[in-house]
Amino acid sequence: MCTYLTSTEKVAGTGLGAQGWFAIEEAVVYFDHPQEALVDHALCIDFRAGSRADPSRRVAVELDAGSARRLAESILATLAHDEVKALGVD
Amino acid sequence: MASDRMEAGTITITSRKGDEIEAYHARPMEVTGYPSVVVIHHMPGYDSSTKEIARRFASRGYGAVVPNLFHRYAPGASSGDAAAAARAAGGVPDAQCLDDVAGAMAFLKAQPGANGKVGVIGYCSGGRQSYLSACNLELDAVVDCYGGGVVATPDQLTPERPVAVIDMTKDLRCPMLGLFGVNDASPSPEHVAKMEEELTKHHKSFEFHSYEGAGHAFFWVERPSYHAEASRDGWHRIWDFYDEHLAG
Numbered sequence: 001m002c003t004y005l006t007s008t009e010k011v012a013g014t015g016l017g018a019q020g021w022f023a024i025e026e027a028v029v030y031f032d033h034p035q036e037a038l039v040d041h042a043l044c045i046d047f048r049a050g051s052r053a054d055p056s057r058r059v060a061v062e063l064d065a066g067s068a069r070r071l072a073e074s075i076l077a078t079l080a081h082d083e084v085k086a087l088g089v090d
Numbered sequence: 091m092a093s094d095r096m097e098a099g100t101i102t103i104t105s106r107k108g109d110e111i112e113a114y115h116a117r118p119m120e121v122t123g124y125p126s127v128v129v130i131h132h133m134p135g136y137d138s139s140t141k142e143i144a145r146r147f148a149s150r151g152y153g154a155v156v157p158n159l160f161h162r163y164a165p166g167a168s169s170g171d172a173a174a175a176a177r178a179a180g181g182v183p184d185a186q187c188l189d190d191v192a193g194a195m196a197f198l199k200a201q202p203g204a205n206g207k208v209g210v211i212g213y214c215s216g217g218r219q220s221y222l223s224a225c226n227l228e229l230d231a232v233v234d235c236y237g238g239g240v241v242a243t244p245d246q247l248t249p250e251r252p253v254a255v256i257d258m259t260k261d262l263r264c265p266m267l268g269l270f271g272v273n274d275a276s277p278s279p280e281h282v283a284k285m286e287e288e289l290t291k292h293h294k295s296f297e298f299h300s301y302e303g304a305g306h307a308f309f310w311v312e313r314p315s316y317h318a319e320a321s322r323d324g325w326h327r328i329w330d331f332y333d334e335h336l337a338g
Contacts, residue, residue, distance in 0.1 A: 002133045002215040002276070002306075003237045004248075023186055028178045033134050033214070033307065035170045040305065040315050046174040055164035055171040 003041075006030040015059040016046045022057050025050035034062035043068035092118040096148040103157060105186075105193035112163040113194060113292075114141045116148035123205045125336030126153035126198035128191055128229075130212030130219045132307070135173035136160055139310060140213075149330065152336075153204055155194040159187055159219075183250040184222055191223045205338030210263075211328070212237060214307060216253055224266065225258035231266045231335035233328055236306050240274035241284050259288045265295040267331040269324045271304035271317070299327060 009030045015024045024047045034042035042062040049057035063071065078084065098116035105111055114136070118124055127147050131140040137159040147154035159182045164172035176182060195208045209231035210222035215238020224232035239246065242254040266289065270282050277285070282300060289296045301308065301320035308317035308323060 004181055004239065004246075005217075008178060023180075026178070028174065031226060033132070035134055035137075035173070038314055040307070046178065048174070048178060051175075051178060054112075055175040058171055058174055060170070060174065061208075078175040 003030065003032045004006070005032075011047070013047075017057055017059055019057075022049050024048065024059070025053075031065075032033050035060070038061040041065075092151070093118070094149060095119040098145050098148060101155075101197075103155065103193050103197045105157075106189040109162070109189070111190060111193070112136070112158040112165070113197070114144055114156040114158075115154070115197075116141075116144040117153040117201065117203070118148050118151050121151060122152055122203040123338045124151050124203055124336050125207045125209070125332065126155075126201070126204050127221065127332065127336075128194045128198065128203050128208065128210045129154050129156045130187075130191070130210065130216030130223075130224070131159065132212075132214035132216050132310075133173065133177075134214075135169035135176075135296055137169040139312070140174065142311075143211075143213075149268040152332070153201055155198055157190040157192055157194045162186075180248065180250050182203060182219075184219075184252070187219050191219070192227055195227065195229070205336075207231075207338065208234065209332055209336050211235065213309060214238065221266075222255045222258065224264055225255065225261045226285075227263075229264050231264050231267070231332060232262075233269070233331065235269050235309060235324070236271060236274055236277060238274075238281075238306070239323060240277060241281040256285060256288055259285075259294065260292045262292070262294050265331070266297070267327060267334055268296065268298040269320075269327065270298065270300045271306055271308050272300050272302050273305035276306070297327075297331065299324070306309070 009027045028046040047059040097181040101115045103113045146153040160172040160176040163175040207230045211233040213235045217234040240255045306322035307315040308320040
């Protein structure tokens with residue numbers, strides 16, 4: 001199936017693309033047919049430089065559903081770690 | 091023996107609204123009176139596998155154009171980057187899609203060797219857009235390959251896609267061939283049954299085939315979803331259908 005289900009998060013950070021590092025303004029998250037991964041559907045994230053930037057300024061990942069879940073949990077667990085909390089960041 | 095020479099490559103076409111967009115054109119050479127098909131690409135984009143389908147049509151004696159529905163979002167970008175940009179922008183509006191398909195139809199009809207008949211075929215999201223096109227444009231035959239979202243609930247409607255395509259069925263203007271996988275979730279067998287019900291209710295000419303063991307995107311070669319039996323039979327159905335309805 002094709003899904004139109006897409007969520008876009010405004011984010012602040014940097015990504016490493018084919019032409020080097022660039023500022024990332026949004027992360028577009030969807031679960032659909034991947035371009036490259038050999039699974040029927042994948043959790044895809046496009047880290048993009050923004051809607052007005054060169055479309056090739058993009059870091060793309062395609063993960064199978066289990067990998068995506070583990071990654072999400074790993075990110076949250078890392079941010080919840082005492083050493084991170086002690087830094088006083090949200 | 092008929093010539094099997096063909097010409098294929100990137101061109102620019104003009105949409106009904108006057109915008110210039112990229113497109114891929116494949117046509118038979120040394121043949122006149124040939125039928126034509128607009129090929130609508132899937133959500134992953136205006137890619138090499140869709141261009142390959144256009145060449146397959148040309149090898150069979152059809153003119154074919156694939157309009158790049160994502161062109162406006164990322165002119166000159168790779169198909170993957172353009173697909174990402176289009177998705178981030180909310181996807182292709184139905185009205186814009188119709189303008190681009192109408193532009194592709196006009197281009198095909200204007201070709202010196204064409205017989206003036208034009209069909210449409212689309213895969214995945216393009217299957218839905220084929221159904222949409224056939225309800226709104228003067229096409230001669232439509233093939234919907236597992237188009238998801240034809241049956242849509244009110245919460246699935248958006249500013250870009252404001253009307254459920256199934257509700258346009260009464261305006262369908264040409265015969266329809268539908269090819270589906272029984273294991274698909276969108277369109278599910280229930281969605282396909284609902285489409286059949288609506289087409290029957292409005293006395294439309296249609297022919298549906300649902301393949302056991304096949305899921306979504308069973309025509310997409312080099313992917314895990316490819317299903318040899320469904321794809322092989324599906325292509326035979328497509329040739330029979332278009333040969334009947336698009337002959338000069």
